[in-house]
Amino acid sequence: MNSRLPPVKAGRVKQAFILGAGLGNRLRPLTGRLPKPLVPLFHQPLAGWAVEACAGIGIDRFAVNTHHLPEAWEGFGAGRDVTFFHEPDLLETGGGLKNLAYWMGGDPLLVHNGDIFSTMPLEKLVSAHKASGLPVTLALRSEGVASHIALDESGTRVRDIRNMLGIAGGTHVFSGIYCVNPDFLELIPAGEKISVIPAFLELAKEGTLGAIILDEGVWLDLGDRESYLQAHRELALAEGIHPEARIGAGAVIERSAIGPGSVVEEGAVIRDSVIWPGARVSGDAVLDRCIVFSDAPVGGSHQDADL
DSSP states (O other): OOOOOOOOOOOOOOEEEEEOOOOOGGGTTGGGTSOGGGSEETTEEHHHHHHHHHHTTTOOEEEEEEOSSGGGGTTTTTTSEEEEEEOSSOOHHHHHHHTTHHHHTTSOEEEEETTEEEOSOHHHHHHHHHHHOOSEEEEEESSSSOOOEEEOTTSSBEEEETTTTSSOOOOBEEEEEEEEOGGGGGGSOTTOOOOSHHHHHHHHHHTOEEEEEOOSSOEEEOOSHHHHHHHHHHOOSSOSBOTTSEEOTTOEEESOEEOTTOEEOTTOEEESOEEOTTOEEOTTOEEESOEEOSSSOBOSEEESOBO
């Protein structure tokens, strides 16, 4: 592949790609009912928070790729310009991006993983991308458990990823959010199931993979159960008990999120738990660190359970 892409003066980023096709294996059995990006965080799908963050910086056109349970996406993004790209066979991150080439047209694109919650200043990412003229600009964090990205001395170019080029070990975390210009798609072969990482590495070899460190704001990867519960303990994105939930007299609810249309009967005790929209908790239930996601009523005592 020829990675010597000429600098391009990026225009205003007005479109975004929300990655929605992952299987969500780390969140099973929750993802047996919903795709991971549709799992509710404070009563709104994870991907809905991503759309709001993008819309907040002026993005008004969205693409979402789907695979697992595509029918669950019906109604998502109502009132916004959202185009769905179903993948009967998973194309992975690179193939999914290449699949958008016609839709993307000649304008730059912001890519946002669907299982990431962030209040990072995305306008700084967009501004850095526009100013650099580089094909790609990654948003990075200085701290996290997966410090795979190695930067040059300026802190604005990526030298290596996971030491795959044998140049340097990582010092920064890739946030799963980045900007790309249309020319970048030339580095991704058409019609293949492929990660975006090989194309990133081609750019890193040439010194043209851009980066910006965005440590401001919240950034959470909500791909596993513990991080999902932690987000509900530590964030205050909405009232814990949705106004459309039905709570019986005498029910005890502590540090928990109770979704719209859910029912918590009189006498139930719920602590550090998440009750999904439409779920039902019986009066004899005592739940600690539980996630209630199924249609069946839940009763009895449970700890650290998905019900």
